[in-house]
Amino acid sequence: MAKITAGVTTSHVPAIGAALDNGKSNEEYWKPVFAGYDFSKKWIAEQKPDVVILVYNDHASAFSLDLVPTFALGCGEKYKPADEGWGPRPVPDVFCHQELASHIAQSVITDDFDLTIVNTMDVDHGLTVPLSLMFGQPEAWPCKVIPLAVNVVLFPPPSGQRCYDLGKALRKAVESFDEDLNVQIWGTGGMSHQLQGPRAGLINQEFDNNFLDKFIDDAESLAKIPHLDYVREAGSEGIELVMWLIMRGALNEKVIEKHRFYHVPASNTAVGHLILENK
Amino acid sequence: MAIAKPYADIPGTIIFDADMARIGFHINQFALSLMKAENRERFKADERSYLDEWAMTEDQKQAVLDRDYNKMMSLGGNVYFLAKIFSTDGLSFQVAAASMTGMSQQEYAQMMLDGGRSPDGNRYLHEQKGKI
Ligand SMILES: [Fe+2]
Numbered sequence: 001m002a003k004i005t006a007g008v009t010t011s012h013v014p015a016i017g018a019a020l021d022n023g024k025s026n027e028e029y030w031k032p033v034f035a036g037y038d039f040s041k042k043w044i045a046e047q048k049p050d051v052v053i054l055v056y057n058d059h060a061s062a063f064s065l066d067l068v069p070t071f072a073l074g075c076g077e078k079y080k081p082a083d084e085g086w087g088p089r090p091v092p093d094v095f096c097h098q099e100l101a102s103h104i105a106q107s108v109i110t111d112d113f114d115l116t117i118v119n120t121m122d123v124d125h126g127l128t129v130p131l132s133l134m135f136g137q138p139e140a141w142p143c144k145v146i147p148l149a150v151n152v153v154l155f156p157p158p159s160g161q162r163c164y165d166l167g168k169a170l171r172k173a174v175e176s177f178d179e180d181l182n183v184q185i186w187g188t189g190g191m192s193h194q195l196q197g198p199r200a201g202l203i204n205q206e207f208d209n210n211f212l213d214k215f216i217d218d219a220e221s222l223a224k225i226p227h228l229d230y231v232r233e234a235g236s237e238g239i240e241l242v243m244w245l246i247m248r249g250a251l252n253e254k255v256i257e258k259h260r261f262y263h264v265p266a267s268n269t270a271v272g273h274l275i276l277e278n279k
Numbered sequence: 280m281a282i283a284k285p286y287a288d289i290p291g292t293i294i295f296d297a298d299m300a301r302i303g304f305h306i307n308q309f310a311l312s313l314m315k316a317e318n319r320e321r322f323k324a325d326e327r328s329y330l331d332e333w334a335m336t337e338d339q340k341q342a343v344l345d346r347d348y349n350k351m352m353s354l355g356g357n358v359y360f361l362a363k364i365f366s367t368d369g370l371s372f373q374v375a376a377a378s379m380t381g382m383s384q385q386e387y388a389q390m391m392l393d394g395g396r397s398p399d400g401n402r403y404l405h406e407q408k409g410k411i
Binding site for chain 1: 294295365369391395
């Protein structure tokens with residue numbers, strides 16, 4: 001049987017990808033950011049997941065205003081890094097576990113979550129930066145990836161509760177898949193940041209640290225945070241944190257915190273990162 | 280009945296909701312066209328004529344030519360779409376964000392190094408009275 005064994009949350013700041021791609025990861029500014037992932041790289045080399053369900057958001061790269069799906073599950077064979085205006089990141093293509101992805105789609109939609117299925121799209125920094133942070137710069141990604149894109153660009157995104165509940169449906173779906181697979185779920189984005197307007201640069205360390213604390217054993221209360229609170233307290237782009245709740249919902253109620261990292265700033269953003277294993 | 284927009288009282292912030300997406304449809308689609316290298320070249324060669332290929336308002340076109348990101352957003356642009364414009368210019372998110380705050384690039388970068396903009400005094404419009 002397939003099983004979700006662990007979860008990872010991490011910010012997916014585009015400048016982190018650019019720093020790595022341009023050989024700047026040893027510069028004073030970036031060193032502490034990458035150091036926060038040293039443990040994570042060792043940990044994942046030992047864990048060897050077969051598949052990562054990677055919850056992220058597209059930043060107007062694959063989805064223009066032609067089409068804005070709230071939850072879009074990648075079921076296609078492979079996904080290329082997107083050209084976001086400065087050429088595609090020099091990172092490997094992402095290969096999907098198609099059998100598990102289509103199984104998840106059928107299970108989750110049957111459980112009342114009306115997913116959109118995406119077979120063809122490019123994946124932007126939201127998906128590729130977390131892979132780089134966890135795996136470094138390999139020739140090929142060492143596992144299959146099932147992209148789950150969540151709309152957080154066109155307001156309103158799905159609620160925290162809806163995301164948390166979708167996580168639970170994902171766990172049920174994975175656990176009913178026959179093949180023996182070590183599956184991880186990653187929730188990406190956040191933490192506090194605002195990229196727009198005169199209020200750009202907003203960071204709320206108190207909000208973020210409270211979120212990290214409660215994320216371990218009181219995620220139910222985080223799921224009730226309304227959109228307005230995210231925007232007001234954690235910045236207009238801080239609302240990406242609802243995606244973390246999908247990851248948390250997919251894990252057991254009791255989890256072990258293996259790693260926690262928080263750093264300000266990476267460009268405009270507070271970087272948060274957790275590794276949780278199912279108890 | 281109109282949908283409540285409680286986020287309207289957050290200072291210095293434009294929420295890209297369905298109304299803004301309607302107003303900004305063409306400026307955002309224009310910005311996304313810059314994800315193709317050949318379109319970036321054409322835009323750089325003659326910005327005005329490239330913009331004229333899009334059903335944007337004159338205000339929207341002028342805001343793009345001026346690289347006035349706050350103006351673009353007030354006219355329906357969304358920052359992730361508009362990012363394709365400053366990426367085409369070779370500018371980072373931090374440089375672009377700084378330009379929206381009225382701070383210099385150095386001041387903004389220093390503010391981020393010092394822990395970012397505090398939410399205190401920046402949660403509600405009424406807290407901003409007397410400030411610019
Ligand atoms: Fe993001």
